[in-house]
Amino acid sequence: MSADVLAFWFLAIVLVGSALAVVLTKNLFHAVLWLALALTGTAGVFLLLDAEFLAAVQLLLYAGGIVTIVVFAIVVTERLVGERLSQTSRRIGGGAVVAGGVLALLLNAMRGQPFPAARPEMAGDLTRLIGETVLTRFVLPFELLAVLMLAALMGAIYFARPDE
Amino acid sequence: MGLQAYLTLAAVVFCIGLFGVMTRRNTIGILLGIELMLNSVNINLVAFARYSGDVTGMVFTLFTICITVAEAAVGLALVILLFRVRRTVTADHLDLLKG
Amino acid sequence: MMAGDGTLALAALLLHATAFLVLAIAAPLRRLGRPAAYVSILCAAGSLAAAVLSWRAHTGEAISRLVWTWLPSEGQTLATVGVLADADSTVMLTLVALVALLVQVYSLGYLSDERAPSLGRYYAYQSLFAFSMMGLVLAPNFVQLFICWELVGLCSYLLIGFWYERPAAARAALKAFWITKTGDVGLLIGIVLIWRHTGTFDLTEMRVLAGNGAIPLAGLSVMTFCIYLGAVGKSAQFPLHIWLPDAMEGPTPVSALIHAATMVTAGVYLLHRTDWLFALTPDVLAIVVWVGAFTALLSAVLACVQNDIKRVLAYSTISQLSYMMAAIGAGFSGAGFLHLLTHGVFKALLFLGAGAIIHAVHSNDLPDMGRLARRMPQTAIVFTVGALSLAGLPLFAGFLSKEEILGAVLAGGFAAPFAMLVLVAFLTAFYMFRVVFLAFFAAPPAGHAGAAAASGAPHVADASHHASHGAAAHEPHEPPSSMLLPLWVLALLSVATGVFFTVVHPEPEFESPAWLMPVGVGSAVAGILLAWATYQRRAIDAASLAAAFGPIYRGALARFWIDAVFERAYRLALLGFSRLVGWIDRYLVDGVLNVLSAWTVQAGDDLRTMQTGRVQDYVYGIAVGLLVLLLWVQFN
Numbered sequence: 097m098s099a100d101v102l103a104f105w106f107l108a109i110v111l112v113g114s115a116l117a118v119v120l121t122k123n124l125f126h127a128v129l130w131l132a133l134a135l136t137g138t139a140g141v142f143l144l145l146d147a148e149f150l151a152a153v154q155l156l157l158y159a160g161g162i163v164t165i166v167v168f169a170i171v172v173t174e175r176l177v178g179e180r181l182s183q184t185s186r187r188i189g190g191g192a193v194v195a196g197g198v199l200a201l202l203l204n205a206m207r208g209q210p211f212p213a214a215r216p217e218m219a220g221d222l223t224r225l226i227g228e229t230v231l232t233r234f235v236l237p238f239e240l241l242a243v244l245m246l247a248a249l250m251g252a253i254y255f256a257r258p259d260e
Numbered sequence: 261m262g263l264q265a266y267l268t269l270a271a272v273v274f275c276i277g278l279f280g281v282m283t284r285r286n287t288i289g290i291l292l293g294i295e296l297m298l299n300s301v302n303i304n305l306v307a308f309a310r311y312s313g314d315v316t317g318m319v320f321t322l323f324t325i326c327i328t329v330a331e332a333a334v335g336l337a338l339v340i341l342l343f344r345v346r347r348t349v350t351a352d353h354l355d356l357l358k359g
Numbered sequence: 360m361m362a363g364d365g366t367l368a369l370a371a372l373l374l375h376a377t378a379f380l381v382l383a384i385a386a387p388l389r390r391l392g393r394p395a396a397y398v399s400i401l402c403a404a405g406s407l408a409a410a411v412l413s414w415r416a417h418t419g420e421a422i423s424r425l426v427w428t429w430l431p432s433e434g435q436t437l438a439t440v441g442v443l444a445d446a447d448s449t450v451m452l453t454l455v456a457l458v459a460l461l462v463q464v465y466s467l468g469y470l471s472d473e474r475a476p477s478l479g480r481y482y483a484y485q486s487l488f489a490f491s492m493m494g495l496v497l498a499p500n501f502v503q504l505f506i507c508w509e510l511v512g513l514c515s516y517l518l519i520g521f522w523y524e525r526p527a528a529a530r531a532a533l534k535a536f537w538i539t540k541t542g543d544v545g546l547l548i549g550i551v552l553i554w555r556h557t558g559t560f561d562l563t564e565m566r567v568l569a570g571n572g573a574i575p576l577a578g579l580s581v582m583t584f585c586i587y588l589g590a591v592g593k594s595a596q597f598p599l600h601i602w603l604p605d606a607m608e609g610p611t612p613v614s615a616l617i618h619a620a621t622m623v624t625a626g627v628y629l630l631h632r633t634d635w636l637f638a639l640t641p642d643v644l645a646i647v648v649w650v651g652a653f654t655a656l657l658s659a660v661l662a663c664v665q666n667d668i669k670r671v672l673a674y675s676t677i678s679q680l681s682y683m684m685a686a687i688g689a690g691f692s693g694a695g696f697l698h699l700l701t702h703g704v705f706k707a708l709l710f711l712g713a714g715a716i717i718h719a720v721h722s723n724d725l726p727d728m729g730r731l732a733r734r735m736p737q738t739a740i741v742f743t744v745g746a747l748s749l750a751g752l753p754l755f756a757g758f759l760s761k762e763e764i765l766g767a768v769l770a771g772g773f774a775a776p777f778a779m780l781v782l783v784a785f786l787t788a789f790y791m792f793r794v795v796f797l798a799f800f801a802a803p804p805a806g807h808a809g810a811a812a813a814s815g816a817p818h819v820a821d822a823s824h825h826a827s828h829g830a831a832a833h834e835p836h837e838p839p840s841s842m843l844l845p846l847w848v849l850a851l852l853s854v855a856t857g858v859f860f861t862v863v864h865p866e867p868e869f870e871s872p873a874w875l876m877p878v879g880v881g882s883a884v885a886g887i888l889l890a891w892a893t894y895q896r897r898a899i900d901a902a903s904l905a906a907a908f909g910p911i912y913r914g915a916l917a918r919f920w921i922d923a924v925f926e927r928a929y930r931l932a933l934l935g936f937s938r939l940v941g942w943i944d945r946y947l948v949d950g951v952l953n954v955l956s957a958w959t960v961q962a963g964d965d966l967r968t969m970q971t972g973r974v975q976d977y978v979y980g981i982a983v984g985l986l987v988l989l990l991w992v993q994f995n
């Protein structure tokens with residue numbers, strides 16, 4: 097069993113376990129922390145796939161950014177409501193059946209498909225390739241993305257601003 | 261490890277996220293489920309890109325991450341607004357569209 | 360001038376069309392009233408001149424066709440439009456032009472109190488009426504004939520309802536229109552059937568085919584009967600005669616026009632025009648005779664009990680038209696056509712004379728008249744001439760033609776209709792001289808002081824119309840010269856034709872026994888004497904005379920309940936149909952819609968509970984949809 101396989105299984109267990117914890121744990125704050133772990137696990141998976149740059153972005157934006165925002169939201173709303181937010185679930189049985197069914201069918205669809213087992217050699221550094229592609233072929237979507245981020249920022253501020 | 265292993269992992273995470281979206285009572289919990297689902301999509305994109313030797317998938321992942329962050333920011337702002345107006349955090353209570 | 364090629368006949372036709380178009384388009388001219396009338400009269404005079412010239416050019420066998428192709432169809436012409444001028448059509452054309460002109464001149468005096476715009480409208484209708492009738496008379500084929508036939512019906516509707524503000528006039532116009540329309544449906548069906556049968560609309564071509572025996576006889580009876588139905592409606596044969604008496608609601612000159620030259624004569628003319636076709640179907644001709652004789656008798660009886668002078672004349676018209684029909688049915692359409700011409704002259708005379716009386720007395724009712732001969736000697740003379748012509752005395756217009764009809768029916772082998780017609784001749788003389796004596800010579804009955812301007816509320820069309828302007832009671836007087844002139848022209852024509860035919864006495868185309876003339880004249884004289892004894896000398900009490908014919912008298916007063924039956928049937932059919940339609944609309948059409956809408960509402964009410972408004976239920980739906988989609992993709 098090579099190091100790659102070992103690392104994959106480790107990350108898979110961490111990822112699946114933390115994901116389950118996110119959707120099952122009673123405490124919302126804990127769920128957020130579990131989400132942070134899951135996102136970090138995802139960053140690990142990216143590393144396994146030779147995408148170091150994406151792993152870094154994942155860590156910075158998600159594990160850093162989103163988790164911070166969520167925690168902030170929880171804190172603000174708890175203060176507004178004045179009670180602890182408990183995290184209960186509804187229709188667990190039905191949700192499990194439907195989600196399990198979807199999973200089973202997805203796996204069934206993948207079974208027997210001729211997926212490549214080996215990775216081709218990438219031409220040079222992947223980070224450099226991503227950078228070049230973003231700034232040449234996808235430069236227009238990239239700029240639009242900047243506009244989108246700005247709009248989202250302003251919208252979020254507008255929504256969440258205190259009453260006058 | 262082949263491509264199928266990554267795809268399977270992504271499928272599992274996706275379905276767990278779906279389960280969360282369907283079962284969580286708290287709107288913030290629903291948003292967490294959505295984040296999980298988006299993450300599994302990202303895994304898929306990167307895996308396909310790596311195994312086909314085409315960097316485009318990874319660029320798309322970059323975009324997806326950015327849009328996800330924007331969505332999360334707006335979504336959470338909406339949640340805060342909702343709390344302020346309706347004084348509730350439970351999705352079941354938000355049924356103005358009831359027929 | 361090439362008079363023989365039909366150009367003159369066409370000119371006569373188009374002059375009236377011109378007058379109508381000018382009056383129809385130039386609205387300011389029409390609203391001026393009298394100038395519009397002068398335009399129309401001028402055109403009518405030109406038309407009469409052209410018609411007379413055309414008549415003179417088409418004596419004997421001379422025939423001219425002037426047609427333009429119309430309605431092209433698959434390389435050949437389906438129908439033509441134009442004129443077919445021969446001896447019959449041009450003499451008819453002359454009659455129409457003459458009566459139209461005289462009526463238009465007469466109307467100048469009769470309608471002198473009409474408001475200017477409606478006078479212009481009147482003359483526009485008059486011109487259109489004359490044009491339509493001429494187009495019918497000169498029609499070279501069935502299509503043009505039918506179109507003009509319908510135009511004539513339309514014009515009669517417009518003119519009968521000329522005083523459309525009065526409900527009775529509007530109703531009478533509608534009645535005339537609908538009842539003649541009933542017959543017209545038959546005519547249309549007949550024309551189309553004939554066309555399918557022979558392949559042509561053209562009268563000349565069809566006549567050649569009939570002469571060669573090239574028209575198959577199978578089914579022809581149905582077609583000629585359908586054509587006869589059109590004539591039944593237009594020429595007021597039983598049972599469709601009921602519209603004609605009501606048509607008296609129009610102005611009296613219009614009645615003269617309708618009765619003498621246009622409208623009602625169209626049916627007789629149609630049958631005369633196609634007598635070679637009817638000759639192929641003797642069974643239909645027998646129906647024509649019997650219906651004609653019966654209608655003649657029925658309407659003669661009805662005429663005896665009418666108090667309204669115009670209604671007496673209306674029933675006499677029906678009676679005389681039936682005479683013509685009987686002759687045509689007997690197979691001698693020439694006799695019927697001759698009577699049509701002479702009748703046109705003296706019936707116009709009688710109606711215009713009656714109009715003069717109404718103009719003077721302001722009433723239609725005979726009891727309101729009496730001893731008018733002193734105050735209106737000229738009117739009395741011309742009206743008596745007309746009555747003598749209608750009675751069929753020698754030296755007067757109706758003499759020869761009536762005798763020829765009697766001879767024709769007898770020669771055709773119809774003994775019973777012949778007897779009925781002789782009885783009708785007696786009755787005709789009786790009721791006409793009842794009118795003459797009551798109106799002109801006898802003293803008015805007690806309580807009616809001569810002129811009826813004092814007689815409270817006159818209820819009849821022309822009377823009320825005229826009473827509206829001259830409320831002050833005044834002595835009856837002779838009408839103005841514009842009305843007297845046409846009367847004298849017609850009276851002189853009646854006498855002239857009468858003298859001409861009495862002296863010349865052309866041999867008819869059939870053998871008639873020597874006793875025929877004495878019988879005809881004798882019955883007429885007997886009728887006149889009875890009327891004289893009853894209404895002038897009062898040797899016979901009119902009331903006891905009526906009592907002697909008790910049931911018939913009462914039945915005649917109620918018009919033999921025919922109108923009532925029609926009205927009842929009409930109401931029954933119409934109301935029944937309306938109820939049926941209403942039921943279908945309410946319970947079938949609406950019912951289906953109501954059920955559908957109720958189902959929709961119910962379904963929506965049930966389905967809305969699916970919309971919980973909770974986000975996660977929709978996510979559930981999406982997820983289940985994804986599941987089903989995956990299942991379908993993988994296991995299908």
